[in-house]
Amino acid sequence: xxxxxxxxxxxxxxxxxxxxxxxxxxxxxxxxxxxxxxxxxxxxxxxxxxxxxxxxxxxxxxxxxxxxxxxxxxxxxxxxxxxxxxxxxxxxxxxxxxxxxxxxxxxxxxxxxxxxxxxxxxxxxxxxxxxxxxxxxxxxxxxxxxxxxxxxxxxxxxxxxxxxxxxxxxxxxxxxxxxxxxxxxxxxxxxxxxxxxxxxxxxxxxxxxxxxxxxxxxxxxxxxxxxxxxxxxxxxxxxxxxxxxxxxxxxxxxxxxxxxxxxxxxxxxxxxxxxxxxxxxxxxxxxxxxxxxxxxxxxxxxxxxxxxxxxxxxxxxxxxxx
Numbered sequence: 670x671x672x673x674x675x676x677x678x679x680x681x682x683x684x685x686x687x688x689x690x691x692x693x694x695x696x697x698x699x700x701x702x703x704x705x706x707x708x709x710x711x712x713x714x715x716x717x718x719x720x721x722x723x724x725x726x727x728x729x730x731x732x733x734x735x736x737x738x739x740x741x742x743x744x745x746x747x748x749x750x751x752x753x754x755x756x757x758x759x760x761x762x763x764x765x766x767x768x769x770x771x772x773x774x775x776x777x778x779x780x781x782x783x784x785x786x787x788x789x790x791x792x793x794x795x796x797x798x799x800x801x802x803x804x805x806x807x808x809x810x811x812x813x814x815x816x817x818x819x820x821x822x823x824x825x826x827x828x829x830x831x832x833x834x835x836x837x838x839x840x841x842x843x844x845x846x847x848x849x850x851x852x853x854x855x856x857x858x859x860x861x862x863x864x865x866x867x868x869x870x871x872x873x874x875x876x877x878x879x880x881x882x883x884x885x886x887x888x889x890x891x892x893x894x895x896x897x898x899x900x901x902x903x904x905x906x907x908x909x910x911x912x913x914x915x916x917x918x919x920x921x922x923x924x925x926x927x928x929x930x931x932x933x934x935x936x937x938x939x940x941x942x943x944x945x946x947x948x949x950x951x952x953x954x955x956x957x958x959x960x961x962x963x964x965x966x967x968x969x970x971x972x973x974x975x976x977x978x979x980x981x982x983x984x985x986x987x988x989x990x991x
Contacts, residue, residue, distance in 0.1 A: 672940055674891070674948045677966065680938075685884040685924045685952035696820060696920055697868060700733075704830045707735030711838040713742055718768045722746050723775045725768045730838035732787070732831035739785040739798040740835060741768050743775040744844055751846035753873070753991040754780040756839050758832060758858035758865075761812070761881060761896055764790020764797020777984055780846075782839040786857070787831060788812065788824075803827060809906075813899035818913070820920040825882065829864040829921065836869055849873050849991040851932075853983065856945060856972065857881045857896075860923050863953055866934065867926030874990035875930060876983050877953075878937045879974040883923035884949035886915060894943045927953040933961035933990045937979050939970035961990075 675683060690696065713726040728740035744752070755774045759765065765785040774781035789812065790797015805816040805824070816822030832852075840847035851874035852862040860882030866875035881896070888897045900918075904911055919925070934957050938950040947966075954964050965982055967975050975982065 673943070674940070674946050677940065680947055680951040682955070683948050683951050684955060685922070685949075686886050687884055687919055687922045687924050687952075689925045689928075690820075690916070690919050693920060693925055700826060700830055701833060701868065704733055704735075704834060707731045709834065709837055709841060711841045713842060716768055720769060720772075723772065724748070727768075728782070728838065730834060732834045733827040734803070736787070736802055736827075737799070738787060738831050738834070739765060740838070741765055741771055741781075741783045742839070742842060743768065743771055743781045743783075745775050745778055748780070748844050751844055752778070752780040753849035753988075754782060754839055754845045754851070755987070756782045756784065756836050756850060756852045756865075758784055758835075758852070758854035758861035759786050759789070759794075760855055761857035762789055762792025763794040764799070766790075766795030766797075770795060773980065780839070780842070780844055782835065782845075784832065784835040787827060801827065809899045809903040811896055811899040813896050814903040814914075817900075817903070817917050820917050823917055823921060825864075825921045829861060829868070832861045832865040833868050836865060836872070851876065851987060851990065853877070855879060855974070863923040863930070864921070864926045866932060867929035870931045872932040874933050874935070874987055876935045876987065878979055879939055879942055879945050879972055880923060880936070880950055880953060881945050882921065883927075883945070884952035885918040885922050887952070888946060888949045891946050891948070892943050897944075923953040924956050927956040928958050930958040932959055934959060934963075935983060935986050936962070936964040937967065937975050937982075938964060939967040939972065939974045941970060942972045942974065944972035
């Protein structure tokens with residue numbers, strides 16, 4: 670599809686109509702406090718990945734509710750002192766996959782921590798290894814409406830909490846410099862990185878690419894592509910619940926986390942992106958709370974965004990923030 674959203678000059682000033690809940694900070698403060706009542710129990714088991722230039726560890730840590738969450742930690746083989754670290758979150762439907770598929774950041778000299786996404790890993794890539802033991806009321810297939818009846822039950826309450834705990838788990842490793850940690854991700858992973866950027870005040874940098882989970886009021890009415898369309902399909906069946914659902918989603922809107930961002934940020938957006946429309950990305954970018962922020966714009970790309978070109982931009986940008 671050609672350009673379908675706002676013109677670029679309007680995107681640069683666009684503000685979301687999403688209404689922030691009055692108890693947003695209290696909700697997330699309580700959520701993280703409850704999670705931290707469980708020991709982090711971060712375990713790093715060496716893995717023989719048959720790779721000569723990196724060392725790989727199979728990670729398990731306690732996320733939301735103390736539930737075990739998996740991950741990978743990859744280090745340059747020469748590492749013998751704490752390194753600046755990149756914590757990465759995965760796109761919708763994917764899991765941590767296999768260790769040898771995550772080599773970019775360790776090859777650039779960083780420690781690299783990849784978080785598995787609970788309940789996901791069955792749609793693409795090499796699979797996931799983290800179950801989600803929490804059930805929900807009736808939901809449309811996918812993850813977008815699981816527990817959408819109330820903020821306390823919503824699926825992304827668990828995922829965003831896992832994301833914060835992943836940073837804490839990474840910081841517990843001896844070869845991670847706890848004062849130099851950045852979070853990155855694309856699509857769903859970008860949305861998680863924005864949430865974590867708003868919940869963890871002392872990150873070095875945040876780099877979300879074509880982020881998902883932003884500006885729900887606009888996203889759910891502008892695009893008919895999944896995953897946002899899952900919400901519309903749920904409301905087709907559950908008539909009359911729009912206000913209730915949007916209230917739940919407001920606690921998980923990247924726009925509100927972005928306003929609390931306290932680290933330098935590098936976003937990217939694609940102007941033909943029907944999965945995460947550019948206005949929803951700019952809504953979060955324009956709300957970002959730190960003055961050191963930039964956004965790369967890819968004029969003729971859909972949800973693939975900048976792909977390897979954006980990776981090159983991040984490889985040049987990130988070391989300057991540590």
